[in-house]
Amino acid sequence: xxxxxxxxxxxxxxxxxxxxxxxxALSQAVRQGLWDGxxxxxxxxxxxxxxxxxxxxxxxAGADITEFGKPPMEPYxxxxxxxxxxxxxxxxxxxxxxxxGGGLEVALGCHYxxxxxxxxxxxxxxxxxxxxxxGGTQRMPRLTGxxxxxxxMTTGRQIKADEAAKLGLIDEVRDGDPKQNGIDYTQSLxxxxxxxxxxxxxxxxxxxxxDGAFETILSxxxxxxxxxxxxxxxxxxxxxxxxxxLAAERKIFMDLMExxxxxxxxxxxxxxxxxxxxxELKGVEPRALQxxxxxxxxxxxxxxxxxxxxxxxxxxxxxxxPEAGEAARKRIAGxxxxxxxxxxxxxxxxxxxxxxxxxxxxxxxxxxxxxxVIEAVFEEMSVKKTVFAELDRVCKKGAILASNTSxxxxxxxxxxxxxxxxxxxxxxxxxxxxxxxxxxxxxxxxAPDVVATGFExxxxxxxxxxxxxxxxxxxxxxxxxxxxxxxxHMILDGASPYEIDKALEAFGFAMGPFAVADLAGLxxxxxxxxxxxxxxxxxxxxxxSYADKLCEDGHFGQKTGKGYYDYSAxxxxxxxxxxxxxxxxxxxxxxxxxxxxxxxxxxxxxxMAAMVNESAKVVGEGxxxxxxxxxxxxxxxxxxxxxxxxxLKWADIVGLxxxxxxxxxYRKEDPHFWQIAPxxxxxxxxxxxxxxxNKAAAA
Ligand code: 3HC
Ligand code: NAI
Numbered sequence: 169x170x171x172x173x174x175x176x177x178x179x180x181x182x183x184x185x186x187x188x189x190x191x192x193a194l195s196q197a198v199r200q201g202l203w204d205g206x207x208x209x210x211x212x213x214x215x216x217x218x219x220x221x222x223x224x225x226x227x228x229a230g231a232d233i234t235e236f237g238k239p240p241m242e243p244y245x246x247x248x249x250x251x252x253x254x255x256x257x258x259x260x261x262x263x264x265x266x267x268x269g270g271g272l273e274v275a276l277g278c279h280y281x282x283x284x285x286x287x288x289x290x291x292x293x294x295x296x297x298x299x300x301x302x303g304g305t306q307r308m309p310r311l312t313g314x315x316x317x318x319x320x321m322t323t324g325r326q327i328k329a330d331e332a333a334k335l336g337l338i339d340e341v342r343d344g345d346p347k348q349n350g351i352d353y354t355q356s357l358x359x360x361x362x363x364x365x366x367x368x369x370x371x372x373x374x375x376x377x378x379d380g381a382f383e384t385i386l387s388x389x390x391x392x393x394x395x396x397x398x399x400x401x402x403x404x405x406x407x408x409x410x411x412x413x414l415a416a417e418r419k420i421f422m423d424l425m426e427x428x429x430x431x432x433x434x435x436x437x438x439x440x441x442x443x444x445x446x447x448e449l450k451g452v453e454p455r456a457l458q459x460x461x462x463x464x465x466x467x468x469x470x471x472x473x474x475x476x477x478x479x480x481x482x483x484x485x486x487x488x489x490p491e492a493g494e495a496a497r498k499r500i501a502g503x504x505x506x507x508x509x510x511x512x513x514x515x516x517x518x519x520x521x522x523x524x525x526x527x528x529x530x531x532x533x534x535x536x537x538x539x540x541v542i543e544a545v546f547e548e549m550s551v552k553k554t555v556f557a558e559l560d561r562v563c564k565k566g567a568i569l570a571s572n573t574s575x576x577x578x579x580x581x582x583x584x585x586x587x588x589x590x591x592x593x594x595x596x597x598x599x600x601x602x603x604x605x606x607x608x609x610x611x612x613x614x615a616p617d618v619v620a621t622g623f624e625x626x627x628x629x630x631x632x633x634x635x636x637x638x639x640x641x642x643x644x645x646x647x648x649x650x651x652x653x654x655x656x657h658m659i660l661d662g663a664s665p666y667e668i669d670k671a672l673e674a675f676g677f678a679m680g681p682f683a684v685a686d687l688a689g690l691x692x693x694x695x696x697x698x699x700x701x702x703x704x705x706x707x708x709x710x711x712x713s714y715a716d717k718l719c720e721d722g723h724f725g726q727k728t729g730k731g732y733y734d735y736s737a738x739x740x741x742x743x744x745x746x747x748x749x750x751x752x753x754x755x756x757x758x759x760x761x762x763x764x765x766x767x768x769x770x771x772x773x774x775x776m777a778a779m780v781n782e783s784a785k786v787v788g789e790g791x792x793x794x795x796x797x798x799x800x801x802x803x804x805x806x807x808x809x810x811x812x813x814x815x816l817k818w819a820d821i822v823g824l825x826x827x828x829x830x831x832x833x834y835r836k837e838d839p840h841f842w843q844i845a846p847x848x849x850x851x852x853x854x855x856x857x858x859x860x861x862n863k864a865a866a867a
Contacts, residue, residue, distance in 0.1 A: 170197045170198070170200050170201030170204065171187070171197075171201075172186065172187055172188045172195070172197045172198045172201045173185065173186060173187070173198065173201030173202060173204070173205050174187060174223075175205055175208055175209075177212070177215070178219075178351050179355070180214055180215060180216040180217060180355075180358060181215070181216070181217045181218070181219055181351055181354050181355065181358075182205070182208070182209035182212055182215045182217070182218050182219070182257075183218075183219045183221060183347065183350070183351065184201075184202060184205040184206075184209070184218060184219070184220050184221070185221055185222070185223050185347065186198060186201075186202075186220070186221070186222045186223060186227075186228065187223045187224070189224050189225075190224070190225060191224075191225055191226045191228075191229035191265075191266070192222045192223070192224065192225075192226050192227065192228045192229060192271070193228070193229050193230065193231065193232040193233070193234075194228055194230065194231050194232055194245060194270045194271065194274070195232040195234075195235065196232075196235065196241040196242075198228075198232075199243050199244075199245060199248050200243060202220070202248060202252070202274075203243050203248055203251065205218075206218065206251060206252060206255055209255075209257060210255060210256065210257060215257060216257060216258065216358055217257055217258040217259070217260060217354045217357070217358055218255065218257050218258070218259045218260070219260050219261075219262060219347075219350045219351060219354050220252075220259070220260070220261050220262070220274065220275075220278060221261075221262045221346050221347045221350050222263075222264065222265065222346070224265075225265045225266075226264070226265035226266045226267070226268075226271070227261065227262075227263040227264060227265060227266065227267040227271055227274075227275065227287070227346075228267060228268070228270065228271025228272075228274060229266055229268050229269075229271055230268045230269025230270045230271045230272075230292070230293075231245060231269055231270040231301075231302070233296065233434060233437065233438075236296075236425065236430070236434060237425075237431070237434075245270050245273070245274075245301070245302040246301065246302040246303055246414060246417075246418060248274075249273055249274055249276075249277035249302050249303050250277070250303070250368075250414075252274065252277045252278065253277040253278070253279075253366045253367070253368060254366070255364075256364075257364075258279055258280070258354070258357060258358065258362065258364055259277075259278045259279050259280075259364075260278055260279065260280045260281070260282065260350060260353065260354045260357065261274065261275035261278040261280070261281045261282070261350075262282050262283070262346045262347065262349055262350025262353070263275055263281065263282070263283040263284070263287045263289065263329075263338070263346070264283065264284045264286070264287050264346040265286075265287065265288075266287075266288050266289070266290075266326065267283075267287065267288075267289045267290075268289070268290050268291070268292050268326070269290075269291060269292055269293050269300065269304070270300075270301075270302050272289045272290065272291060272304065272337075273291075273300060273302040273303050273304045273307070274302075275289070276303065276304065276307040276308060276311070276337075276367055277303065277307070277367070279364050279365040279366065280339050280353070280354075280357060280362070280365065281337065281338045281339050281340075282338070282339060282340045282341075282342060282349055282350060282353045283329045283332070283333075283338045283340075283341055283342075284329065284341070284342065284343060284344065284346055284349065285328075285329050285330065285341055285342075285343055286329070287328075287329040287332075287338075287341075288326040288327060288328055288329070289326070289327050289329075289332050289337060289338070290320065290324060290325055290326040290327055291304045291308070291320055291321040291324065292324035292325075292326070293321070293324065293394070294321065294322060294323075294324045294392075294394045294395045294398065295324045295433060295437070296430065296433050296434055296437060297392075297394050297424060297427060297429040297430035297431075297432065297433040297434070297811060298394055298421060298424050298425065298430060299321065299394055299397050299398045299401055299417065299420055299421055299424060300321055300398075300401075300417070300421075301417060301418060301421030301422075303368075303414055303417070304321065304417075305317075305321065305398060305401035305402050305405060305413075305417045306368070306401075306402075306405040306410060306413045306414050306417055307367040307368065308320065308321070308337070309372075309373045309402050309405060309406065310367050310368075310370040310371065310372065310373060310405075311335070311336040311337055311367060311370070312335045312336050312337065313373045313374070314373050314374065314375070314376050314402055314406065315376065316335050317402060318381065318385075318398060318399060318402060320335075321395075321398045321402075322385050322395040322396075322398050322399075323395075329341045340353060368410045369410075372405065372406050373406060374406075375403075375406050375407070378399060378400070378403040381399045382396050382399045382400065383396075385398075385399060390673075390676050390678070390809065391674070391675070391676040391809060391811070392429060392676075392809070392810075392811045393424075393427070393429060394424055394429065394430075397420050397424065400416075400420060401413075401416060401417040401420050401421075404416030404417065405417070428812070428821050429811040429812075431813065431817070431821060432809075432810070432811050432812045432813030432814075432817055432818070432821070433810060433811050433813065435796075435799070435813040435814070435817045435859075436799070436800075436803060436810050436813055436814065436817075439796040439799055439800050439813075439814070439862075440632055440800055440803075440804075442796060442862075442866065443632060443633070443634055443796060443797060443800045444623050444626070444627070444633055445866075446623075446635055446793065448616060448619070449616065449619065449620050449623065452616045452617050452619075452620040453617060453620065454617060454620040454621040454623070454624035455539065455540075455566060455568065455617055455618070455620075455621045456539060457481070457539050457540060457621060457624060457625060457628070458481065458482060458539055459481065459482045459483075459484070459537060459538045459539050460473075460476045460481045460482070460483050460484075460538060460539065460540055460541070460542065461483075461484050461485070461486065461535045461538035461540070461541030461542070461563075462476070462483060462484070462485045462486070462541070462542050462544060463485075463486050463541065463542070463543040463544060463545055463555055463559075464486075464487065464543065464544040464545035464546075465485050465487045465492065465493065465495065465496020465497070465499065465500070465528070466496070466499075466544065466545075467499075467598055467599075468544040468572055468596060468598060468600055469485065469496065469542075469544035469545075469572075470485075470496050470499035470500050470503065471503065471596065471598065471599045471600030471601045471602075472542055472544060472572065472596050472600045472601075473485050473496075473500050473526065474500050474503040474504060474507075474600070474601035475596070475600050475601040475629050476629065477500070477504070477521050477525060477526060478504075478507060478512065478513065478601065479628050479629045479630070480628070481628075482525055483525065483526050483527070484526075484527045484528075484529060484534055484535060484538060485497075485500075485526065485527070485528050485529070486528075486529050486530065486531075486532065486534070486535060487528065487529075487530060488530065489530065490530060493528040493529070493530060494528075496528060497522075497526070497528050500522075500526065501522060503599075503601050504518055504521060504522065505518070507601075532558045532559070532561070532562045533562055535559065535562055535563060536562050536563065536564060537564060538563060538564075538567055539567060539568065540567065540568040540570060540621065540625065541559055541563060541567065541568070541569055541570065542570045542571070542572055542594055542596075543555050543556070543559070543569075543570065543571045543572060543573075544572040544596075547573060547574060547575070547576065547695065549576055549577075549580065549581075552571060552573065552576060552581055553581065553584045556569060556571075556581055556584050556585050556591075557584065557585070559585070560585040560586055560587065566590070567590065568590050568591075568592060568618050568621055568622075569585060569587070569590050569591045569592075570591070570592050570593065570594040570622070571591075571592075571593050571594070572593075572594060572595060572596055573593060573595070574595065574641070574645055574692075575640055575641050575642075575645060575696065577638060577640075578591065578592070578593040578609050578611040578638050579611045579612050579613075579638050581611075582611045582612075582613060582614070588611065588612075588613040588614075589613050589614065589615040589618065590614075590615065590618055591611060591613075591614060591618075592608065592609065592610065592611065592614050592618050592619065592622055593607065593608070593609025593610075593611070593636070593638070593642070594606060594607075594608060594609070594622055594625070595607035595608075595609055595636070595642060595644075597644075597805045598688070603804070603805065604630070604631055604632045604804040604805075605631065605632055605634065605644070605800075605801060605804035605805035606622075606625075606626045606629070606631040606632070606633045606634070607633075607634055607636045607642050607643060607644060607801065607805075608622040608623060608626065608633050608634065608635050608636065609636050609637070609638060609642050610635060610636070610637060610638075611638055612638070619635070632800055632804045634792070634797050634800055634801050635792075635793055635797065636791060636792065636797075636801075637789070637790055637791040637792075638791075639786075639789070639791050642791065643786055643791060643792050643797065643798060643801045644801045644802065644805050644806060646782065646786060646791070647779060647782045647783055647786060647798070647801075647802070647815075648806060649696075650778050650779070650781070650782035651681070651775055651776075651778045651779040651782070652681055652685075652693075653778070653841065654774055654775050654777075654778035654779075654841070655668050655681050655682075655775060656710075656712060656715075657710055657838070657841065658766055658771060658774060658775075659712075659752055660710065660712055660752075660755065660756060660759065660761055661761060661763065661764060661766075662756075662761075662763030662764040662765060662766060663766040663771060664744075664749065664752070665680075665682035665732045665744075665748065665752075666682075666732075666744050667766060667768070667771065668680055668681065668682065668771055668775070669681065669682050669683050670768070671768035671769075671771040671772050671775075672771070672772065672775060674768060675772050675776075675809070675812075676808075676809025676811065676812060677807050677808065677809060678807035678809075679807055681775075682731075682732040682733075683732070683733065683742065684807070685725060685731065685732065686725030686726050686731035686732050686733055686735075686742075687725060687726055688725070689724050689725050689726075689727055690715065690718060690719050690723065690724045690725045690731050691719060691724045693715065694715070694716060694719040697715075697716065706840065708840040709840055709841070710838065710840075710841065712755050712759075713755065714748075714751040714752050714754070714755040717751050718731065718732075718747070718748065718751065721747070723745070723747070726739055730745050730747075731745065732744070732745060732748055733745055734746075773830060774830075774834065776815065776818065776819075776827075777827055777830050777831050777834065778841075779802075779815045780815050780816065780818075780819045780827055780848070781831060781842070781844060781845050781848065782845075783795070783798045783802075783815050783816055783819075784816075784845035784847045784848040784851075784858075785845040785847070786798055787816075787847055787858075787861070788845055788846055788847030793865065794861060794862050794865045795814075795816040795817075795858035795859070795861050795862055796814070796816075796862045798814065798815065798816055799813060799814020799815065799816050799817055800814065802814050802815055816858040817858070817859070819858060820857040820858050820859050824848065824851055824852050824857065824858075825852050827848070828844070828848055828849065828852050831844050831848075832844070
């Protein structure tokens with residue numbers, strides 16, 4: 169037997185204990201061990217029942233994802249589960265921690281299921297670009313009915329034990345040690361003469377409108393296909409005998425395994441775990457964090473304070489005046505009442521936070537005791553420097569001084585204090601209590617334990633933290649500026665903002681760039697353009713002023729009711745603002761440009777080429793450590809479709825030589841904008857991919 173499964177006897181019960189840390193993934197050795205364990209139990213004199221239980225954190229976290237993309241190895245999971253279900257012995261699963269994907273499918277192959285109250289189950293395969301591939305689409309609907317099963321598998325959500333019991337997935341929920349619980353429960357089944365109860369032999373559930381469900385789920389997926397394919401697998405299970413349904417499920421699973429979407433999503437799964445794994449932080453202890461200061465309680469400050477409060481920190485927020493402080497408190501209270509409504513906090517917790525844990529002040533002395541302070545005042549260097557001088561004066565020794573600046577030079581801010589080693593950028597995204605991304609901007613003199621504390625803060629706030637170096641816009645906003653410029657160039661040359669948004673939303677972005685600009689506020693981009701013009705624009709760069717005219721007329725996007733779109737019928741019912749195209753046409757005429765047609769395909773290719781090129785520069789210059797850092801930044805901060813893995817994973821899949829050839833073509837028209845990243849040229853010359861760089865960094 170494999171060392172992954174321990175075999176023990178408890179009276180008439182054989183116990184198979186899974187030992188594959190950290191999460192009992194169903195690797196080949198585990199599958200083989202379970203198979204051998206079943207053989208041994210069936211041959212073991214006097215054994216009447218088998219109990220399967222996991223050791224450590226989980227029952228099973230599912231199939232071993234590291235085996236995906238490699239040739240499948242026997243015993244295959246669906247075959248093993250059929251073999252468990254077909255055993256003449258009574259087979260029971262005792263679940264704790266998570267039972268996900270193939271893990272839940274193993275439990276569904278058992279005849280009875282018991283779980284501790286804290287157990288969670290689910291079929292999250294859609295998050296990996298797959299469907300359940302070991303009988304989940306066939307067995308679950310027989311227990312729960314089709315609608316509940318489709319909800320579970322198309323959302324991939326984790327269900328708590330009590331809900332799973334109500335759905336019919338778990339027979340008994342009982343507190344205690346999973347192994348002892350399982351033995352007691354199995355013994356009680358044997359004592360009661362309970363029969364074997366294979367789910368595959370249960371009645372098939374009622375049919376639904378399969379085509380309608382397929383279309384609805386497909387349209388919800390913004391281009392992601394696997395959730396909709398769950399419908400076809402369940403349909404096969406309802407319409408055909410069990411074995412044929414299972415074969416149909418397997419075929420869909422194997423077909424999806426070959427897709428780019430599966431590659432993209434698995435890249436995202438591993439990258440979001442690898443992103444905080446930096447060699448320079450190994451063994452570096454973060455500083456203690458309990459009390460957080462926030463300067464400025466506007467959009468960002470209030471969101472950051474909310475996120476800190478919800479993560480269990482004490483927060484002191486400083487505003488300029490009592491009135492501004494009151495407005496900040498109201499913003500935070502609004503955010504917290506949203507958390508209360510969504511069941512994220514209790515009423516007591518909500519009241520305690522507002523009455524005792526949050527303080528709003530106007531004097532810097534109140535910050536003398538904070539462990540870390542995050543400045544979120546106006547985006548102006550002179551204002552930031554004044555704030556940091558005050559913080560330098562009042563904050564205790566060892567306190568971390570952070571800025572939420574979007575673009576400004578963190579080295580310059582750090583140099584304005586007497587303790588540059590304690591200064592760091594912590595760049596949150598709006599709304600800060602919702603968005604997952606946190607860029608941790610490491611300045612030249614930032615101490616390693618300050619960086620480690622930034623990552624610790626991100627972890628405690630449940631953020632995806634990405635290390636970034638100092639440059640204009642760091643990783644995300646720098647790349648955004650470039651692909652936005654590519655979009656602006658396409659507008660000058662003949663595309664409309666609406667064609668561009670439509671093409672990119674069809675590509676899978678949550679929103680197109682012009683809808684995003686309206687949401688963020690057009691005044692932000694306007695301020696950046698004004699600053700850059702003041703710094704001096706290269707005369708060779710293409711420029712345009714139609715967007716400034718929109719701002720000059722007071723149209724800042726959603727917050728003023730008009731921007732590229734008109735929102736008078738509500739934020740969702742966006743319609744093109746009729747004032748926009750005349751401004752663009754006037755600009756084209758003034759620049760002597762005859763507009764041409766752009767297909768959706770060309771829009772996507774140019775936009776993505778610009779994104780990939782700037783991303784390659786960001787990696788090449790060391791602003792991002794690895795390609796995966798860029799991918800995670802775009803995924804968690806900029807609405808990049810997860811199923812495409814990120815811009816550099818997308819680039820690998822499309823092919824770097826093809827992308828480089830596109831860029832060389834575009835360069836002929838505009839050599840100033842299309843300056844090709846040396847790293848991209850080097851990878852193509854060496855026949856390598858961005859993922860090769862990720863692998864080299866992990867080695
Ligand atoms: N296979 C291989 N490795 C896995 C794994 C899996 N299914 N699940 C988790 N791991 C690894 C992680 O990569 C991580 O490795 P690292 O320490 O080297 O970074 C380690 O286990 C711990 O994982 P987390 O850091 O994510 O730990 P958490 O406690 O935060 O979360 C979890 C645990 C809820 C199990 C989470 O890891 C998770 O959601 N895993 C994926 C579950 C899943 O998608 N299962 C379905 C697989 S597909 C399938 O079963 C197909 C079948 O239908 C045929
Ligand atoms: P905002 O204008 O909504 O809020 C700024 C707040 O700071 C105001 O409430 C103002 O009263 C306060 N303030 C200004 N000077 C102050 C001072 N000297 N002392 C105390 N309080 C002061 O601005 P927003 O959008 O919250 O931006 C703040 C910072 O966050 C900027 O640096 C911005 O670049 C950055 N940021 C903004 C994002 C966004 O989407 N809005 C996203 C990420 C970063």
